[in-house]
Amino acid sequence: MLVKHQPELKRIFRKNSVGVTKGIPVHYLVQSDNAHRLADTLVSSLYSNNRLGCARYTVLDLYQLSARSSDIRELFRVCSGSTIIMNCCGLKCTNSDNCTADETIPDILFELINAYKNEIQFIFTFSNDGPSLPDAVEEKLGAITFVKLADDTVENEDAHKYLRKLCREENTSCDKDLLSLCAKDTPYRASELMGMYDTWYSNVLKTKIYPQYSNFKKLYDREEAKEIKGSAYSELQELIGLDSAKSVIEKAITYSKAQKIFADKGMKESRTAMHMVFTGNPGTAKTTVARLFARILKENGVLSKGDLIECGRSDLVGKYVGWTAVQVKNMFKKAKGSVLFIDEAYSLCDDRSGSYGDEAINTIVQEMENNRDDMVVIFAGYPKEMNDFLDRNPGLRSRIAFHVNFEDYTAEDLLSIVHLMAKNNEHKLADDVDETLLPFLERVCKKPNFGNGRFARNLIEGALFGQALRLTRQNFSTMTMDDIVTLKARDFDLTEDDTLEEEPKHIGFNR
Numbered sequence: 001m002l003v004k005h006q007p008e009l010k011r012i013f014r015k016n017s018v019g020v021t022k023g024i025p026v027h028y029l030v031q032s033d034n035a036h037r038l039a040d041t042l043v044s045s046l047y048s049n050n051r052l053g054c055a056r057y058t059v060l061d062l063y064q065l066s067a068r069s070s071d072i073r074e075l076f077r078v079c080s081g082s083t084i085i086m087n088c089c090g091l092k093c094t095n096s097d098n099c100t101a102d103e104t105i106p107d108i109l110f111e112l113i114n115a116y117k118n119e120i121q122f123i124f125t126f127s128n129d130g131p132s133l134p135d136a137v138e139e140k141l142g143a144i145t146f147v148k149l150a151d152d153t154v155e156n157e158d159a160h161k162y163l164r165k166l167c168r169e170e171n172t173s174c175d176k177d178l179l180s181l182c183a184k185d186t187p188y189r190a191s192e193l194m195g196m197y198d199t200w201y202s203n204v205l206k207t208k209i210y211p212q213y214s215n216f217k218k219l220y221d222r223e224e225a226k227e228i229k230g231s232a233y234s235e236l237q238e239l240i241g242l243d244s245a246k247s248v249i250e251k252a253i254t255y256s257k258a259q260k261i262f263a264d265k266g267m268k269e270s271r272t273a274m275h276m277v278f279t280g281n282p283g284t285a286k287t288t289v290a291r292l293f294a295r296i297l298k299e300n301g302v303l304s305k306g307d308l309i310e311c312g313r314s315d316l317v318g319k320y321v322g323w324t325a326v327q328v329k330n331m332f333k334k335a336k337g338s339v340l341f342i343d344e345a346y347s348l349c350d351d352r353s354g355s356y357g358d359e360a361i362n363t364i365v366q367e368m369e370n371n372r373d374d375m376v377v378i379f380a381g382y383p384k385e386m387n388d389f390l391d392r393n394p395g396l397r398s399r400i401a402f403h404v405n406f407e408d409y410t411a412e413d414l415l416s417i418v419h420l421m422a423k424n425n426e427h428k429l430a431d432d433v434d435e436t437l438l439p440f441l442e443r444v445c446k447k448p449n450f451g452n453g454r455f456a457r458n459l460i461e462g463a464l465f466g467q468a469l470r471l472t473r474q475n476f477s478t479m480t481m482d483d484i485v486t487l488k489a490r491d492f493d494l495t496e497d498d499t500l501e502e503e504p505k506h507i508g509f510n511r
Helices: 003-013 035-048 069-078 107-115 134-140 157-169 190-209 211-224 231-238 243-264 286-299 323-334 356-370 383-391 394-398 411-424 432-445 453-472 481-485
Strands: 027-031 057-061 083-087 121-126 146-150 276-280 308-311 339-343 376-381 402-406
Touching (some): 027 035, 027 134, 035 083, 134 146, 157 190, 190 211, 231 243, 231 286, 243 276, 243 286, 243 402, 276 286, 276 383, 286 308, 286 339, 286 402, 308 323, 356 394, 383 394, 411 453
Parallel strands (some): 027 121, 276 376
């Protein structure tokens, strides 16, 4: 269980008043991508703290239960004093939106659970992507007290605490290699952390505990290299549009993984740098993609840390002679193992050569070469200005492996983004929204400086204000939850801003 379940862990580890096993106060509903392992850990914790008389448990797979009633009754009788894990992970429902316990679980089980609730510890296990059954089971067994343990997410130090806990349970020593698998500010489920631990421990067994098997580590690496993994890659694929960025990132990661396979075959591993240029107008998700790219590199073993370090001219160019090179080197040192994102990189260029800006660019080129194995540098900005910037230093363009152009969003893309943002805010759009927004977005997209994704975000934020104003004028006693979560066309401010003119206004007198 994750650290967020500490209240229940504290209750388990708190000694009961009589000091011996005496009755079963609560039963459990465990929902996780790795529910069986969590249930196993739960049984072990309960037994070691005198909550169970024995550590034996029986797993009853409900998705393939076909035994006769008499056999099921006999099973419950012989399991008295131990634990039964009711595995619901493979259950299917004809209507997943309204899945009931009666539809999926035989009545005889509910009858026996009620009969043995004080003699058998019951643990129901559910997968995260299965039917929504925990609430239905709890409602069906209303006379029994259940504690729900969901597969929550943790990050940063809480994720490290959970990995250390897994090490203590297996009597292994946690090291920095294990902790480095967690990217900063990235949420992880218990199943993901367990996967990290299993991968790390498998390598520890073969490289440190039994080093005579170290060559077998390559077999695992070869399997890992077949596909791009991690939650960040999934998040990238879910973003609207950005086909060019997705394609380039897939090529970069696949190339890096392929080098590991080639090295196993006896070829010299090529460590081609992955430095990139992102060009595009504001609001086209350049920073968002860069942040996800950093996590993808981390989750696929290309970078050791996987943070995104953002900087601009003020972070790289010093005020006095001799300061600039030091500032650049310090920034690269900070970004070691991560992605260094230099926004509006052309702002480093000055009008004259030999200036502080040129010193910064020369030092950047040098540091890019020195740190090519565990760092990626991404330069971002407008297309034309970025092209001029790359021409400023002959060595700079040759060190850029990939160029990614972020196209402006279409009206259909923006409408999809509006839908996605509404969903992420736990709202939905009324039927009249699309037919009202689409013509408006088609007009806006033709005008310069419309803001792309930021414009869509402003639309949603404005609609939330408009909805609040509309609902406050309504009778609260008749207001429903559907009223609260639904955004209507009239909630959106479709006033076309004067700054979105097709031709810039001229200041002065005309003849």
